[in-house]
Amino acid sequence: MTKPRDSTFPMRFKRPQTKEALKRLAAAQGTSMTEVAERAIEHEVALLGADMERRLTEALEVVRTYNQAGQGDVEDWIDAVAVGEESGLDPMRDVANTAGVAARTQDESTLDDPFGVLAAFARR
Known part of the structure; x- marks a missing residue:
């Protein structure tokens, strides 16, 4: 050992x-x-x-x-x-559509877009 x-x-x-x-x-x-x-x-x-x-x-x-x-x-x-x-909804399409509608109706509504976010979606 x-x-x-x-x-x-x-x-x-x-x-x-x-x-x-x-x-x-x-x-x-x-x-x-x-x-x-x-x-x-x-x-x-x-x-x-x-x-x-x-x-x-x-x-x-x-x-x-x-x-x-x-x-x-x-x-x-x-x-x-x-x-x-x-x-079955496309979340990105819905966001763009909602933003586009908001941008088109901006003159008629009280939405404020100081950073141009809604306007950017409206250009799509």
Whole structure:
């Protein structure tokens, strides 16, 4: 039976003060720098993992709440689309016709067209 090999992970420190603090702590505890660093990493990973799990759980609850609250709205929208499709009317043609009629009767009505939208449809 073969003995499992220890994996080597060389640590490089951006700040020499961090490496020196690790060296002093290891000496004070009578253990290796690797042991101290490994325990610190395990602790940090456990904390970060728990925080990530908490945030994901909260996000999932928000998504679940959103889907449940909006379910009726989606069904109403789908029903409205189905009614429109069954009517056989071309929505773009109807918009253009309505705008054209409005533009032709603009003098007779109180419609205001400050941006020229109705006039643009009337040119079609």
